[in-house]
Amino acid sequence: MRSRFTARPWIGLFTLVIAFLACHIALAQDLQSFEKKITVKVLPNGLTLILCNRPEAPVFSYSTFIDAGDVDDPSGESGLAHMFEHLAFKGTSQIGTTDYAAEKVALAKVEAANNAYEAEYLKPVGRDPQKLAELKKIFEAAQADAQKYVIPNQFTEVAERNGATGLNAQTGLDETMYFWSMPENRLQLWAWLESGRLSDVVPREFYKERDVVMEERRMRTDSNPIGRLTEQFLATAYVAHPYGRSSIGWPSEVSQLSATEAMAFHKKYYVGSNVVVAIVGDVNAAQVMPMLEKYFDKVPGGPKPEDLTTVEPRQFAEKSVVIREATQPFYIEGYHRPSYRDPDDAVYDAIQDIMSNGRVSRLYRSLVEKQQIAAEAEGFSPYPGAKYPSLFAFYAIPLPGHTDDEMRAAIHKEIEKLKTTDVTDEELAMFKTRAKADLLRGLADNQGLANALALYQTRYGDWRQLFLQLDRIDKVTKADIHRVANKVFVESNRTTAEIVYTPTPKTPQSAAQDKGGAQ
16 A cells, blocks of 8 residues: 555646646637737737727726837947836826927927037046036026926826826836726827827936936945846856846946937837737727727837847856955856747746745755755846846855855756756646746736737737747656756856955054944
8 A cells, every 4th residue: 555655746746737737728718718809900100009808897907018128228328228218207298398389499408508518528638627517507507497397297197197007117128118007988098198108209307317317226236235246247247248238227328318319219119110009908999999090100100120130159168256345145147048039948937947936946945945054045037138148047145154155056056956867747747837827817917918918919929929838838848957957057158246245344443443442
């Protein structure tokens, strides 16, 4: 008779298999049902509208997906995509201003004053401090004059006054997204607002927002040890591709960005062929599509911008970054991997899940529970982006009394197990079940579905790939994981970065104070 302790793993695996099959059947049905609910319309200007009718509640959520992010910042203008996200909330020629005709003239004077100030400031030799101070005063006066016409935050207030919730935006390396939810009887108002900020943008309060972004950088990176470390980590891992640039922008470049450059970025990337708008909720395509076409047809047309052609050369030697300061130690390492279009993309998802998904993951069980040397330990991929070849990264935060070297050795031990020993049937089944369960949960939420539809329509040219990815997950095998791990997780393909706790050197004054305190 089989012991119940011996049989228990098989009972668990059987449960996972049943859950896996249930998810697969449910998703197959969902694809068929969603095809009946979803309408896709490509407008003459190239903009794609996706509508998914879910009439269960009188609300809708949307996602406007721009296929441009920080990676598309022109050379010398890092931070520009993020700056434009800020501009998108400043209104249009019809909202956010008391008198646009006068404001337009005032904004032109601001730009001329900025150009004059910048020309003097950037002189390599012969800069005149007195002239620079005078030009700065003229620039500040021009900004103050333009500010007279601004109705602060009117765009946001109009949306929220009409029931908008979750109103936000985000700029990633690969894309920029705008999104919120709203009552369905405000759909036309939304269409006016959203199409307006795509087609009728005004560089209002640009230099004020530039200061805001500079402060964001100081908080997220300059004053944050892990922020500084990851910035240096990526700059070391990449020698050619823009993924190695600061995502929020280098200080010397952000501080010199101009409204003229922002408008040039908008003209190139905010064209219909580079925009997908997905709307999910109580929206009947037959009834609302003509109205949506009327508004979104105003977005400028033009060819879709070409993808980046720079290819990161193969890394052939391990690289490292070490920051020494009196702060929490931290260890991270990364390995170059292909983009999301690679046939092995789902295999990387499997490795991430098995190594890092929750308390049953290998890294957590080994470093946190068993050895008790780390407070956290995870792997994540793709990083920092997905559109182009990226990194598979691992990190660990050592507990007091433990070191980055221990984190490195422990992570490498788990990687070697992955390379030399097959994962278990249960681990592989758990990955597949969790992946499908996560997708099902995402489909249940209007905002999550809108984001996913826009993403997959942009990346694959067909929203159905959101469901068809399950086939790729189903096909992942133990041999695939073994093969990919041995191909990618090699020393010559590795970049490491760490914070090593180093006490701050004592100054003569602090040493004297310590001595006095000891007495």
